């Protein structure tokens with residue numbers, strides 16, 4: 001593991017048993033199926049894909065909210081499977097979360113003061129007998145996330161705040177333990193455009209000031225392009241393409257990435273006019289019965305006969321740029337010949 005790597009996951013899998021009854025055999029739902037990723041210190045890795053592709057389950061596995069069926073997760077070089085109670089305490093401080101739905105993730109019966117200080121006490125960041133220290137830290141955090149004056153917000157309840165303000169509280173709560181990684185699961189998806197831009201700017205500022213890394217889970221590629229350093233595209237529980245965000249957007253090698261990006265709005269009207277949207281046939285196949293061969297082949301506009309029978313290997317087409325397609329290298333060369 002490189003010195004700059006904070007989190008590394010290898011062949012991570014999560015299968016859920018479904019449909020088990022007296023007369024029915026159990027079936028596996030392959031939510032996450034062999035995912036390998038890493039996050040470096042201070043960077044933003046975006047995990048993208050359609051709803052149900054396994055990106056949120058991957059986040060929940062990293063947060064230890066689900067137990068993996070197979071594979072391993074390393075944080076600061078140590079496998080979570082061998083963690084002691086002391087290791088878990090450090091992990092809970094070091095790895096935090098911001099959820100999409102700030103309404104349900106903040107207890108409506110508790111004040112913001114209670115929500116922020118309880119997070120510091122339960123993680124062990126500040127001892128329970130240091131209430132004054134926790135209060136001061138809560139004030140500083142509110143100021144950092146742009147909620148001023150702090151004493152007014154400390155006394156409020158979540159339902160007295162707007163969606164954008166609640167999301168700022170969610171970010172302040174995540175920062176309360178001094179994390180080095182925040183898993184942000186669709187953190188701006190439910191916000192309107194102007195509030196979304198403000199919250200994204202806040203995340204960007206906090207990252208520059210504190211050096212915190214983000215695993216940014218999103219289905220909005222226009223947002224991902226503006227904030228991520230690297231991107232990993234998921235389809236049916238697998239990563240089909242990953243790499244530096246600018247390169248993946250410019251030289252998209254996997255046909256699924258091509259289709260996703262073709263459906264992304266671009267602010268430049270000239271580019272939008274020349275852009276052809278790729279409409280994929282059919283829906284995403286059932287994760288209980290994924291297609292044989294390349295899982296994308298029933299919808300792929302570049303599929304050839306071997307795609308239905310042979311699983312494509314994941315190949316590195318350029319440094320740090322990987323794709324799981326039989327024709328990945330060919331596709332990448334075609335971009336190179338255009339430049």
Ligand code: SF4
Nearest residue numbers: 294297300307325326
């Ligand atoms: S391996 Fe074949 S089906 Fe799969 S993405 Fe590549 S071209 Fe499409």
